[in-house]
Amino acid sequence: MGKTVTEKILEAHLVEGKMAKGQEIGIRIDQTLTQDATGTMAYLEFEAIGIPRVQTELSVCYVDHNLVQSDFRNADDHRFLQSIARKYGLYFSPPGNGISHQIHLERFGLPGKTLLGSDSHTPTGGGLGMLAIGAGGLDVAMAMAGKPFYLVMPKVYGIKLIGKLQPWVSARDILLEVLRRLSVKGGVGYIMEYFGPGVKELTVTDRASITNFGAELGATTSVFPSDENTRQFLQSQGRADNWVELIADSDAVYDEVIEIDMSSLEPLIACPSSPDNVVKVSEVAGKPVAQVLVGSCSNSSLRDLMVVAKTLETREISRDVSFEINPGSRQVLENMTAQGDMLTLVKAGARVHQAGCLGCIGMGQAPSTGTISLRTFPRNFPGRSGTKDDQVYLCSPEVAVASAITGKITDPRDLGSYPSFSLPKNYLLGDQRIEAPLAEGVAGEIVRGPNITPFPKFDAIPDTWSGKILLKVGDNITTDHIMPAGAKILPLRSNIPAISEFVFDSVDHDFTVRAKASDAGMVVGGENYGQGSSREHAALAPRFLGVRVKLVKSFARIHKANLINFGILPLTFENPADSDSIEQGDDVLIPGLRKALETGLEIIAVRIGDREISAKLDISARHREILLAGSLLNWAK
Ligand code: MIC
Ligand code: SF4
Numbered sequence: 001m002g003k004t005v006t007e008k009i010l011e012a013h014l015v016e017g018k019m020a021k022g023q024e025i026g027i028r029i030d031q032t033l034t035q036d037a038t039g040t041m042a043y044l045e046f047e048a049i050g051i052p053r054v055q056t057e058l059s060v061c062y063v064d065h066n067l068v069q070s071d072f073r074n075a076d077d078h079r080f081l082q083s084i085a086r087k088y089g090l091y092f093s094p095p096g097n098g099i100s101h102q103i104h105l106e107r108f109g110l111p112g113k114t115l116l117g118s119d120s121h122t123p124t125g126g127g128l129g130m131l132a133i134g135a136g137g138l139d140v141a142m143a144m145a146g147k148p149f150y151l152v153m154p155k156v157y158g159i160k161l162i163g164k165l166q167p168w169v170s171a172r173d174i175l176l177e178v179l180r181r182l183s184v185k186g187g188v189g190y191i192m193e194y195f196g197p198g199v200k201e202l203t204v205t206d207r208a209s210i211t212n213f214g215a216e217l218g219a220t221t222s223v224f225p226s227d228e229n230t231r232q233f234l235q236s237q238g239r240a241d242n243w244v245e246l247i248a249d250s251d252a253v254y255d256e257v258i259e260i261d262m263s264s265l266e267p268l269i270a271c272p273s274s275p276d277n278v279v280k281v282s283e284v285a286g287k288p289v290a291q292v293l294v295g296s297c298s299n300s301s302l303r304d305l306m307v308v309a310k311t312l313e314t315r316e317i318s319r320d321v322s323f324e325i326n327p328g329s330r331q332v333l334e335n336m337t338a339q340g341d342m343l344t345l346v347k348a349g350a351r352v353h354q355a356g357c358l359g360c361i362g363m364g365q366a367p368s369t370g371t372i373s374l375r376t377f378p379r380n381f382p383g384r385s386g387t388k389d390d391q392v393y394l395c396s397p398e399v400a401v402a403s404a405i406t407g408k409i410t411d412p413r414d415l416g417s418y419p420s421f422s423l424p425k426n427y428l429l430g431d432q433r434i435e436a437p438l439a440e441g442v443a444g445e446i447v448r449g450p451n452i453t454p455f456p457k458f459d460a461i462p463d464t465w466s467g468k469i470l471l472k473v474g475d476n477i478t479t480d481h482i483m484p485a486g487a488k489i490l491p492l493r494s495n496i497p498a499i500s501e502f503v504f505d506s507v508d509h510d511f512t513v514r515a516k517a518s519d520a521g522m523v524v525g526g527e528n529y530g531q532g533s534s535r536e537h538a539a540l541a542p543r544f545l546g547v548r549v550k551l552v553k554s555f556a557r558i559h560k561a562n563l564i565n566f567g568i569l570p571l572t573f574e575n576p577a578d579s580d581s582i583e584q585g586d587d588v589l590i591p592g593l594r595k596a597l598e599t600g601l602e603i604i605a606v607r608i609g610d611r612e613i614s615a616k617l618d619i620s621a622r623h624r625e626i627l628l629a630g631s632l633l634n635w636a637k
Contacts, residue, residue: 002249005225006156006191009131013114015148021155024620026148030113031058032140035100037065038118040077040494042137043084044455046144053089055146060091062100064356066490068363073491076449086443092435098329098355101297105208106331107431111226112246116143120215120534121297127208129226129246136536136562138632154220157190158254161198163263167418171206172396175213176268180278185528187219194224195248198262204233205301212298213378216275218556236427270394273382281399281411290371292404294397295326296360299376302332304397309341310419311401317349318407327355331430362386362486374403381478383506386486452494456544458567460630465590467520472584475526481507483538500541515545522588525552530559539566564623565632571615578613597624
């Protein structure tokens with residue numbers, strides 16, 4: 001039987017287990033990336049593991065999230081990360097260089113290799129034909145220490161592309177269509193693999209937009225084949241030698257298949273406040289917009305900014321709109337400037353910012369009260385923009401620029417003919433600020449600011465656990481709900497006692513007070529609990545507050561792994577209807593918990609008030625050992 005691209009890469013990297021669907025496997029990780037918001041913690045964990053130098057083929061430490069330096073804390077973290085990279089043999093990409101995923105695609109990604117990143121949008125690398133997976137910082141620290149990455153052998157979801165995109169319709173619309181059909185949990189347990197005759201119509205940066213945004217499906221990752229377009233992209237980046245061909249066998253078998261006829265797609269848009277709330281732009285056209293942001297790791301490549309600039313050559317931005325550009329990388333900035341396209345943006349009225357994440361994670365750019373913000377970003381979870389009750393829509397650069405011109409949501413096809421442009425054969429490379437790893441023994445001391453606090457110590461799981469239900473929430477709770485980001489909270493990422501004061505802050509302001517008062521707590525949730533970001537702080541900070549059990553209808557992949565890494569029991573309802581009778585404040589008892597973990601019990605009896613319900617514990621034998629030890633770090637030691 002033929003093999004998919006996914007199976008070929010997994011097979012070449014398999015170090016533990018068998019490639020049987022649903023079973024845990026361990027794979028070798030060739031490359032890692034971290035960004036600053038998750039990276040500080042990941043390197044504290046790497047230090048705790050005690051390995052003198054990274055063991056991967058290549059590891060890169062990026063600074064792209066916490067760019068606003070409203071006091072010493074973010075600046076201190078940047079210096080810490082630079083000193084860590086120098087000491088442990090990593091590449092370092094400083095603030096202003098751009099977003100990790102965009103730079104990694106341009107400068108480091110390699111077809112056929114594995115990449116593990118402490119950011120959920122690491123799958124961007126799938127655009128190059130690599131298996132690029134997002135994970136918690138501790139998993140990335142283990143990979144940097146040369147340990148395998150463990151995952152449940154995923155199923156492969158084949159997405160067959162046929163036809164060709166029409167003018168003003170772009171790669172982003174393809175994934176909006178997939179999200180419309182499959183929802184934010186449609187990819188859980190799958191790797192999404194693109195194939196079919198339509199693949200050759202898409203450039204590598206188009207493909208990367210798709211694999212990036214594919215994180216919103218809850219998928220393990222997404223991947224494209226490596227073909228002639230991949231070779232051309234690598235050549236334009238001065239890396240022709242890095243190309244290898246990697247395509248699925250003609251008789252490869254996918255577990256599920258959907259077909260997308262790109263010729264029939266129209267411009268689409270995700271309405272507030274979920275990436276799968278997708279409609280045709282024409283259905284919401286005419287609504288006034290106050291802010292339009294083009295940027296983020298989904299849509300800030302040279303192609304994306306060029307289409308905006310070319311559209312603006314003969315037009316200007318509405319006076320009612322704040323139109324902002326967040327370039328993906330220094331390389332994008334450099335090429336836009338050299339081509340003269342930057343001047344077009346500036347003259348048309350754009351506010352051009354440094355390359356980085358910025359408003360995508362609430363580092364500034366919050367929209368004004370009661371107004372609509374259109375963004376080419378991957379996420380529009382409620383309040384993530386920094387404004388409570390925000391109305392954020394997600395769309396392509398084409399829809400963004402058309403709407404910025406008219407001041408209302410606009411189908412770009414109304415603008416008339418599509419601007420013609422072509423991408424450079426050879427890009428200006430823009431990587432002069434990337435620091436290469438130093439030789440072993442050369443680096444100086446690690447620079448640690450006062451905001452970097454020691455990693456908390458966690459105890460082993462008790463024989464019998466008792467506590468209180470601290471909170472009950474509904475479906476699709478994101479890690480932004482659990483551990484919010486934004487300019488005020490992000491600087492606390494390396495200070496667990498301080499950041500834990502904000503757990504569930506936007507859902508229930510009194511959560512932390514209750515958690516501290518009860519000392520041992522459980523959270524009850526619905527479907528797809530913990531979707532979104534990879535931030536391990538959404539497990540680490542609740543654990544610091546005494547949360548030891550989560551009982552939900554289903555989990556998102558990365559969050560479940562993070563819970564186990566920090567010793568929180570991830571239980572699911574055997575009978576989801578049991579959730580109805582559970583109330584916040586109920587007392588909980590799980591007798592014989594250690595024994596249940598030791599003996600491999602898969603159904604756990606949980607006493608809630610005067611009732612007993614059954615909960616499933618669907619984890620591997622290795623996970624059980626980690627939970628018994630109290631955390632992955634305890635276990636590793
Ligand atoms: C995000 O887009 O939500 C983030 C911010 O990039 C996160 C990482 C983080 O919380 O630091 C992610 O996607 O994993
Ligand atoms: Fe940065 Fe936004 Fe991409 Fe997350 S989704 S890495 S915040 S640009």
